[in-house]
Amino acid sequence: MYITELKNLIEPLICQDNNELYYEIRQLPETKAGGIDLLVMCSEEVFGYVVGKAGLIANSLRTLLNIRGQVDHNKVNIKFEVI
Incomplete structure (x- = not known):
């Protein structure tokens, strides 16, 4: 559920006419x-679009998913990594 919503938020940021989308979203195992x-x-080419300058877009994505998570009483943590 959260992966689909995050994907819907990221795709417009990096979607270009003739380029493929070079990203993957995984859910990590649950913690305590x-x-x-x-x-x-x-990928490196897409990382800047997803994270944004000074992490502004990344923080916005975290905020939006945490708002969505409050409906289900969940805290959502997002980590970004370059492959």
Whole structure:
């Protein structure tokens, strides 16, 4: 559920006419805290579009998914990584 919503938020940021999307989203195993951990892995060319300058877009994505997570009483953590 959260992966689909995150994918819907990321695709417009990096979608270009003739380029493929070079990213993957995985859900990490649950921890003791009980939150949902997501890992966004993307290529170097796309990383800047997904994270944004000074991490502004990444923080916005975290905020939006945490708002969505409050409906289900979940805390959503998102980590970004370059492949």
